[in-house]
Amino acid sequence: MIGLGFLAGYLVLIMSIFAFKDNVPFTYDGEKYYILNEGWIDENFVVYRKDFITMDKMTFEESEKTFKSLDKITNIEAKENLKIYLNKDEEINKKNTQEEAREEKEIQTESQILDNFELEDAKRIPNSSYGFVEVDRAGARSRWFFVEIKDDKLDFISEIPDTSPDISGLIEGDGPILLICKDINGNEKQYKSIDFGKTYEPIN
Structure with a gap:
């Protein structure tokens, strides 16, 4: 009974997450998955694997090892979200580089003012x-x-x-x-x- 209670609580939790978050279902190598954006302002994607009646939350490393060929995914939205998720470090580095470039440009502008x-x-x-x-x-x-x-x-x-x-x-x-x-x-x-x-x- 205790085990069933924990299972029921887990299922309610998962259902509540899927009810309030944007989720996109997709299949990969015959298995069904969902990708959710759990962020409120910034995007924060998480992948769940459907396992019979439960949903197993995958780590980033598991997702990286599993979804090696995104061309297998037919759902366009899921594919685009996965691209963002799997390349998040690259996006962070890109944003940091853009911020550094902006700051460098500002410094150059201030330096030009000081030339006077x-x-x-x-x-x-x-x-x-x-x-x-x-x-x-x-x-x-x-x-x-x-x-x-x-x-x-x-x-x-x-x-x-x-x-x-x-x-x-x-x-x-x-x-x-x-x-x-x-x-x-x-x-x-x-x-x-x-x-x-x-x-x-x-x-x-």
Whole structure:
């Protein structure tokens, strides 16, 4: 009775999953399978193998070993979903590469902006090779780049997440970089960076 109870509970669970998730049935080498998208926003496919009255959830490795020839699958939607599922690492790498390319393009754009400025335009952090360049101003708001001054050149690191017209900085050795930003009314905000100026977090 206990075993039947567990089986019934399992079947109810599987039925509920299949009821609320998009599932696509297909056959491969005479066996029946279902591919489900268990994700809500991003796609997250899972394959189930139909085994008499139960549904066995397959691991990615099992799916990879089983579905070696997708041309055997006649259901077009199932085939396309399996392509996405079985090539998910490739898709992740593709997205990462695209993101890296986008970030690299942004850095190139910022570097091009810095080409219009001289070393004297940089507001240096004492006892360091870092500083700030005010690249634009509109009224009481300024756009600042955090830069490294190296080989007589301004190298872009990041954009300061504050538009105050007065910015100064402190750094001790290899410790965190502290930014002190004051607006036109004298109000002060402070930021800290522990990754050499790539990102900043407010500390007050």
